Amino acid sequence: MECVIVGFAVLSVCQAAALPNFVLLFADDLGYGDLGFSAHPTALTPNLDRLAADGLRFTDFYSTSPVCSPSRASLLTGRYQTRSGIYPGVLYPDSIGGLPLNETTIAEVLKPLGYATGMIGKWHLGYGANGTYLPTRQGFDHYLGIPYSHDMGPCHNLTCFPPDVKCYGYCDVGTVTVPLMNGETITQQPVDFVHLEDAYSNFATDFIRSAAQKRQPFFLYYPSHHTHYPQYAGWKSVGRSLRGPFGDALLEFDSTVGNILQTLEETGTLDNTLVFFTADNGPELMRMSRGGNSGLLKCGKGTTYEGGMREPAIAYWPGVIKPGVTHSLSSTLDILPTIARLAGAPLPKVQLDGVDMTDILFNHGAGQREAMFYYPTDPSEKYGVFAVRMGKYKAHYYTRGSPQSGTTPDQDCQLISFLKYHDPPLLFDLESDPSENYKLNVKARPELASVLQNIKDLKDRFEASMQFGESEIGKGTDPKLAPCCNPECSPKPKCCQCLTTH
Ligand SMILES: *[C@@H]1O[C@H](CO)[C@@H](O)[C@H](O)[C@H]1NC(C)=O
Numbered sequence: 342m343e344c345v346i347v348g349f350a351v352l353s354v355c356q357a358a359a360l361p362n363f364v365l366l367f368a369d370d371l372g373y374g375d376l377g378f379s380a381h382p383t384a385l386t387p388n389l390d391r392l393a394a395d396g397l398r399f400t401d402f403y404s405t406s407p408v409c410s411p412s413r414a415s416l417l418t419g420r421y422q423t424r425s426g427i428y429p430g431v432l433y434p435d436s437i438g439g440l441p442l443n444e445t446t447i448a449e450v451l452k453p454l455g456y457a458t459g460m461i462g463k464w465h466l467g468y469g470a471n472g473t474y475l476p477t478r479q480g481f482d483h484y485l486g487i488p489y490s491h492d493m494g495p496c497h498n499l500t501c502f503p504p505d506v507k508c509y510g511y512c513d514v515g516t517v518t519v520p521l522m523n524g525e526t527i528t529q530q531p532v533d534f535v536h537l538e539d540a541y542s543n544f545a546t547d548f549i550r551s552a553a554q555k556r557q558p559f560f561l562y563y564p565s566h567h568t569h570y571p572q573y574a575g576w577k578s579v580g581r582s583l584r585g586p587f588g589d590a591l592l593e594f595d596s597t598v599g600n601i602l603q604t605l606e607e608t609g610t611l612d613n614t615l616v617f618f619t620a621d622n623g624p625e626l627m628r629m630s631r632g633g634n635s636g637l638l639k640c641g642k643g644t645t646y647e648g649g650m651r652e653p654a655i656a657y658w659p660g661v662i663k664p665g666v667t668h669s670l671s672s673t674l675d676i677l678p679t680i681a682r683l684a685g686a687p688l689p690k691v692q693l694d695g696v697d698m699t700d701i702l703f704n705h706g707a708g709q710r711e712a713m714f715y716y717p718t719d720p721s722e723k724y725g726v727f728a729v730r731m732g733k734y735k736a737h738y739y740t741r742g743s744p745q746s747g748t749t750p751d752q753d754c755q756l757i758s759f760l761k762y763h764d765p766p767l768l769f770d771l772e773s774d775p776s777e778n779y780k781l782n783v784k785a786r787p788e789l790a791s792v793l794q795n796i797k798d799l800k801d802r803f804e805a806s807m808q809f810g811e812s813e814i815g816k817g818t819d820p821k822l823a824p825c826c827n828p829e830c831s832p833k834p835k836c837c838q839c840l841t842t843h
Pocket residue numbers: 441443444445691
């Protein structure tokens with residue numbers, strides 16, 4: 342293997358004489374202010390807090406989209422979602438498109454090196470005709486999960502908390518109830534929320550044990566349904582946090598993180614495993630006290646304010662990554678190039694948007710990322726990016742509220758804040774004003790003109806390099822494609838029900 346010659350890491354990585362393992366934990370609709378270590382007063386997240394205390398915590402880490410599917414596409418490919426066509430909005434159970442199979446995922450980067458690849462949880466990058474776009478077609482040998490959001494199917498009469506507390510609120514009707522898939526087979530429809538997390542945890546720990554036994558390097562990707570709406574949790578977590586349903590769901594996710602860490606320890610693989618944690622986009626503030634919290638950041642899901650895309654993130658690798666805090670600008674885009682580097686795998690021969698983070702991880706260095714570009718939920722060539730961050734500065738060219746952030750008192754977050762063009766752009770200093778409260782007075786401070794010019798140059802260069810892939814979501818939907826455990830039954834979608842066992 343290639344020894345990664347970077348300071349603190351060199352010893353451990355080379356001595357291990359084995360390819361490193363990767364565990365990628367990805368929470369859903371989780372905000373900057375939601376975790377114990379980010380000072381939420383009633384969040385109960387002892388395992389994530391331990392990762393934060395003993396790992397490297399990022400303060401300036403971004404996803405590429407304020408909604409699910411595009412954010413996941415860029416995480417797994419190291420490319421902005423516009424390139425792979427995962428826009429506008431998100432994929433549905435009966436979507437015709439999905440993440441194109443010629444996109445290279447992290448799993449596909451690692452598989453040729455002999456990695457075991459496993460995934461549990463929320464895919465949300467397409468299902469398609471007969472499961473064309475499932476994770477099993479994108480490099481994951483093992484998969485247990487719901488292939489999209491768990492509110493994408495009627496949930497009205499389903500149990501979300503034991504003993505029999507029905508799911509709160511309304512989910513999508515007129516489509517099939519959400520399936521649980523093992524590989525490409527539907528094993529439950531509707532899924533049993535109360536026992537789901539235990540099934541995930543067992544699948545994850547079995548996967549690690551099995552790979553460790555065979556001395557096979559492994560990549561485990563766990564994009565959790567927690568803490569997306571509607572909240573649910575099983576027996577071990579219900580009623581345990583002071584934070585209500587959201588807190589219990591978060592605690593349940595945290596417990597699985599704990600089980601995974603314990604299994605790494607028990608199998609002797611912890612020292613040779615990079616665990617990375619972050620989330621897909623900001624909190625869905627419209628769920629009010631049942632939703633997440635962006636802490637001191639402005640707005641949440643659906644917006645290009647900080648609360649929509651800036652996420653908690655942690656890199657944890659005991660003995661290799663020194664505990665601490667980094668303010669370096671980083672993104673989900675950078676995970677693929679970093680993993681490839683650590684495994685010594687060749688990068689996919691495509692235009693990547695991610696950069697290698699190893700200098701940040703091992704030397705607490707400044708990193709290579711120059712800028713972060715904020716695409717709205719519906720990127721277009723006409724409008725381009727809504728905002729750009731360069732260094733400590735962020736310039737908003739367009740702003741817009743979102744229904745998903747609609748219940749905050751700040752009017753800018755609300756749906757009634759229609760698309761607004763800013764010329765000159767709204768400029769903020771995110772180091773002294775992370776909440777985007779005080780726009781800089783560009784006229785009164787002539788030195789800022791060059792900042793704006795540099796940002797504009799970066800933006801122009803980026804947009805000139807951006808080739809929009811054909812929109813996969815724009816291909817539309819076909820009700821016949823929705824997953825059904827009983828394909829020949831009628832009338833659909835109602836008849837797509839299978840006895841659930843656990
Ligand atoms: C995948 O195939 C499509 C259609 O041929 C093409 O437009 C796109 O550029 C390809 N993407 C990659 C990453 O090769």
